[in-house]
Amino acid sequence: xVQVPNFEDIKLVAKNxxxxxxxxxxxxxxxxxxxxxxxxxxxxxxxxxxxxxxxPERATDPSQLFEGARSVLVALRSYKAPSVGHFEVWNAETxxxxxxxxxxxx
Numbered sequence: 001x002v003q004v005p006n007f008e009d010i011k012l013v014a015k016n017x018x019x020x021x022x023x024x025x026x027x028x029x030x031x032x033x034x035x036x037x038x039x040x041x042x043x044x045x046x047x048x049x050x051x052x053x054x055x056p057e058r059a060t061d062p063s064q065l066f067e068g069a070r071s072v073l074v075a076l077r078s079y080k081a082p083s084v085g086h087f088e089v090w091n092a093e094t095x096x097x098x099x100x101x102x103x104x105x106x
Contacts, residue, residue: 007024010022010073014075018077019075019076019077020077020078021075021076022073022074022075022076023073023074023076024071024072024073024074025062025072025074026070026071026072027061027062027063027069027070027071027072028062028063029060029061029063030060030061030062031060033060034056034057034059034060034061037053037056037059037060038056040053041053041056
């Protein structure tokens, strides 16, 4: 007989794999996200990202990914922000700090 792991066991596997947190979300459509994606697509702000912008309905409805799905595991991995002054460059002319990393994409 196959033993089904409980959520705490799965979280431990995720932590050992280097993830910072794991949570569970429902598969209800993300209506607000769909509206925002369709708006950005209509304004040409998609930068060729076909998976999300090619089919906003699929991209915002987790239930379409796996038939019969009732929940989705959401894994998080943070990255350390650069220390002040390490990456940031202060532009005295504009009064804005910039030049550091802006984010990571999985």
